[in-house]
Amino acid sequence: xxxxxxxxxxxxxxxxxxxxxxxxxxxxxxxxxxxxxxxxxxxxxxxxxxxxxxxxxxxxxxxxxxxxxxxxxxxxxxxxxxxxxxxxxxxxxxxxxxxxxxxxxxxxxxxxxxxxxxxxxxxxxxxxxxxxxxxxxxxxxxxxxxxxxxxxxxxxxxxxxxxxxxxxxxxxxxxxxxxxxxxxxxxxxxxxxxxxxxxxxxxxxxxxxxxxxxxxxxxxxxxxxxxxxxxxxxxxxxxxxxxxxxxxxxxxxxxxxxxxxxxxxxxxxxxxxxxxxxxxxxxxxxxxxxxxxxxxxxxxxxxxxxxxxxxxxxxxxxxxxxxxxxxxxxxxxxxxxxxxxxxxxxxxxxxxxxxxxxxxxxxxxxxxxxxxxxxxxxxxxxxxxxxxxxxxxxxxxxxxxxxxxxxxxxxxxxxxxxxxxxxxxxxxxxxxxxxxxxxxxxxxxxxxxxxx
Ligand code: PLP
Numbered sequence: 001x002x003x004x005x006x007x008x009x010x011x012x013x014x015x016x017x018x019x020x021x022x023x024x025x026x027x028x029x030x031x032x033x034x035x036x037x038x039x040x041x042x043x044x045x046x047x048x049x050x051x052x053x054x055x056x057x058x059x060x061x062x063x064x065x066x067x068x069x070x071x072x073x074x075x076x077x078x079x080x081x082x083x084x085x086x087x088x089x090x091x092x093x094x095x096x097x098x099x100x101x102x103x104x105x106x107x108x109x110x111x112x113x114x115x116x117x118x119x120x121x122x123x124x125x126x127x128x129x130x131x132x133x134x135x136x137x138x139x140x141x142x143x144x145x146x147x148x149x150x151x152x153x154x155x156x157x158x159x160x161x162x163x164x165x166x167x168x169x170x171x172x173x174x175x176x177x178x179x180x181x182x183x184x185x186x187x188x189x190x191x192x193x194x195x196x197x198x199x200x201x202x203x204x205x206x207x208x209x210x211x212x213x214x215x216x217x218x219x220x221x222x223x224x225x226x227x228x229x230x231x232x233x234x235x236x237x238x239x240x241x242x243x244x245x246x247x248x249x250x251x252x253x254x255x256x257x258x259x260x261x262x263x264x265x266x267x268x269x270x271x272x273x274x275x276x277x278x279x280x281x282x283x284x285x286x287x288x289x290x291x292x293x294x295x296x297x298x299x300x301x302x303x304x305x306x307x308x309x310x311x312x313x314x315x316x317x318x319x320x321x322x323x324x325x326x327x328x329x330x331x332x333x334x335x336x337x338x339x340x341x342x343x344x345x346x347x348x349x350x351x352x353x354x355x356x357x358x359x360x361x362x363x364x365x366x367x368x369x370x371x372x373x374x375x376x377x378x379x380x381x382x383x384x385x386x387x388x389x390x391x392x393x394x395x396x397x398x399x400x401x402x403x404x405x406x407x408x409x410x411x412x413x414x415x416x417x418x419x420x421x422x423x424x425x426x427x428x429x430x431x432x433x434x435x436x437x438x439x440x441x442x443x444x445x446x447x448x449x450x451x452x
Contacts, residue, residue, distance in 0.1 A: 058288075061289040067331055114284075114317055115317060124282060144205065144217065159177045183202070183232065185198070225259075225265060230415035263336060264422065266345045266346035361378075376422070389416075404445040
């Protein structure tokens with residue numbers, strides 16, 4: 001057995017993979033990733049792979065940054081751990097909270113830390129219900145999410161999210177959570193204009209609020225740009241209408257910024273990109289560029305003061321505000337600022353990728369192409385006019401294309417028949433060119449297999 005085959009056999013014997021196609025794993029074994037630098041991964045067979053997904057949408061500053069390792073080592077020697085329960089705190093968590101308050105829009109000045117986006121959304125569910133209890137309206141406990149939204153894999157995360165398959169596998173969802181449709185014009189818009197469709201989908205929020213009773217609704221949660229649902233960019237009319245509706249009924253707005261946050265959309269936060277004013281933002285991923293697990297909720301002054309800014313909320317994780325994670329996140333944010341990565345996405349590499357990405361629309365099976373900042377999707381279709389999907393086996397063409405990308409040493413993900421990318425924010429123009437060459441080649445190869 002080769003060293004790779006040995007590793008794969010051990011992996012198959014003992015490692016339970018998250019979200020992995022079991023058949024593919026059994027047939028081919030898992031690809032063993034050994035090193036990474038910039039936007040490039042290396043596997044145990046020596047392949048250099050272009051990471052078009054920034055890991056899981058998180059590696060914003062790119063792989064191989066020594067200073068993050070140095071900061072982590074220094075912090076581990078000085079204070080590897082202490083908690084922030086029971087009136088204690090420490091310098092990294094203080095500095096990171098203040099920095100996030102400075103970066104976040106409006107009066108989002110208060111941070112409750114977790115170790116992941118899922119945990120942070122658990123916090124949010126409990127926090128909004130606690131908020132309404134403190135306001136003397138404990139019946140306000142329903143949170144409305146969206147179909148195909150993704151908010152994590154904990155019980156609350158999976159329930160707030162609208163992935164049907166996840167609801168089934170977990171044995172249903174927890175009580176007090178409702179879902180409305182996603183604003184996916186390409187698949188659901190029919191004959192409507194994108195503008196009318198955006199309004200119609202936003203109106204579903206009002207319908208749902210009236211159905212369950214406004215006095216029972218605590219919050220609405222959504223990703224400014226739906227990520228794992230297929231990089232679904234809502235029509236321009238959508239978010240202003242959502243904001244109007246939550247304002248009208250006095251419902252809290254939670255923006256899940258786990259993917260959109262920290263430069264991905266060309267602003268520090270996707271909420272600014274789509275023009276909404278959330279009461280809570282969920283953060284993770286790009287906060288530390290994936291170098292260390294950390295997430296959190298950035299919360300308005302009103303909510304923080306109502307539930308008790310000094311910790312009068314029976315909630316917390318052993319690793320809330322972990323000093324090493326906080327120090328690494330701070331260093332990550334320092335690099336993002338020093339290198340002007342947010343404006344690089346907005347004014348330079350984002351527009352460059354957009355032009356190249358839209359050029360793929362001339363491919364015979366590429367329909368809609370969408371991009372915001374450095375998150376992009378394209379819809380695969382046998383008929384661009386009718387926007388048909390490769391119907392009976394929806395997802396298959398996406399899977400085949402993803403496999404061709406894999407074979408061509410490009411990581412591109414598929415969600416049903418949409419292909420998506422979200423490369424590290426540091427990607428260069430030459431690397432974008434390379435990404436597009438490999439994507440087109442993979443599309444060609446997949447198309448060869450399905451045409452006729
Ligand atoms: N929210 C969004 C929008 C996400 O995309 C994710 C993960 O992909 C999560 C929450 C969950 O974050 P985590 O995997 O860190 O728990």
